[in-house]
Amino acid sequence: MFLSIIIVLIAVSVHEFAHAWAADYLGDPTAKLEGRLTLNPLAHLDPIGTLTLFLFGFGWGKPVPVDNYNLKNPRRDEALISLAGPLSNIILALLVGIIFNFSPYKLPTTSYQILVNFLAINLGLAYFNLLPFPPLDGSKIFLALLPFEQAVEAENALSQYGLILLLMSFLPIFNGRSLIDLILGPLVQISLQILIQ
Numbered sequence: 001m002f003l004s005i006i007i008v009l010i011a012v013s014v015h016e017f018a019h020a021w022a023a024d025y026l027g028d029p030t031a032k033l034e035g036r037l038t039l040n041p042l043a044h045l046d047p048i049g050t051l052t053l054f055l056f057g058f059g060w061g062k063p064v065p066v067d068n069y070n071l072k073n074p075r076r077d078e079a080l081i082s083l084a085g086p087l088s089n090i091i092l093a094l095l096v097g098i099i100f101n102f103s104p105y106k107l108p109t110t111s112y113q114i115l116v117n118f119l120a121i122n123l124g125l126a127y128f129n130l131l132p133f134p135p136l137d138g139s140k141i142f143l144a145l146l147p148f149e150q151a152v153e154a155e156n157a158l159s160q161y162g163l164i165l166l167l168m169s170f171l172p173i174f175n176g177r178s179l180i181d182l183i184l185g186p187l188v189q190i191s192l193q194i195l196i197q
Contacts, residue, residue, distance in 0.1 A: 003114055004121070008050065009041040011089055011122045012061040015129070016044035018088035019064035019137075022081045028070035036064050052170070060129060060136065061085075075151075079144030082137035089126035093119045097195030119195055123188045128180070133166040134158050 017039050020031035036043055049060035064081075071077040100107070100115055107115060132142035139158055143151045169179040 004054070004117060007114075007118050007121050008054065009045075010118075011092075011125050012050065013039045013041045013044050014088050014092055014122075015085040015125060016061040016064055018084040019066075019081055022084035023064060023066050026071055026077045026081065028067050028077075028081075030067045030070065031064045034065055060125075063135060075144050075148075079141045082140040085137050086126035086129045089122040093122040093126075093191070093195060096122075100195075101197060116192065116196065119192055120188055123191050124184065127184050127187050131166070131169075132158070133169075134162040136166070 016036065020036040020038075023030065024032045024037060031037055044061040046060055046062040049062075052060075064085075066078060066081055068074040068078060096115070096118060129136050130138040130141070132138045139162060143155055143158075146154055172178050172181075174182055
């Protein structure tokens with residue numbers, strides 16, 4: 001359990017740091033000025049998002065503040081900032097998976113389980129945050145891919161019903177399994193099989 005907590009802290013910190021770094025790179029220093037351009041987990045933890053990460057394997061950190069007025073192309077840049085978080089967790093999982101696969105040493109069972117847990121938490125955090133429901137990163141990416149008028153309509157609908165749909169997706173109404181588990185569980189498992197051969 002202690003190691004899982006450490007892994008969650010690393011995954012969330014990397015994720016939120018990537019958002020802050022991307023925002024600063026694209027011209028918005030808001031997160032940097034608020035002390036979010038750091039890997040210190042205390043700056044990034046969201047109580048509910050961290051709790052769901054432990055309970056369900058999917059969660060989120062405290063949202064990084066972004067001031068669109070500082071961005072040259074707000075729609076595109078906000079989507080890139082949103083993408084940076086999940087992408088950082090996927091890259092981290094890929095790097096650890098590559099190191100494991102090319103290592104000449106065979107890991108003991110305990111270390112192997114820690115590795116699997118590390119990969120699963122990072123992948124789960126990334127995939128979950130790519131779902132197109134606010135306040136998740138995927139909602140901003142999804143809206144940026146739509147034509148402007150459709151994006152406005154979709155944003156209005158998501159702002160009204162997105163959080164409700166997200167919460168409903170956690171309910172175990174499919175033979176004791178949630179929609180989140182049915183969608184993201186297989187994605188994480190397939191990714192693990194690819195990364196750990």
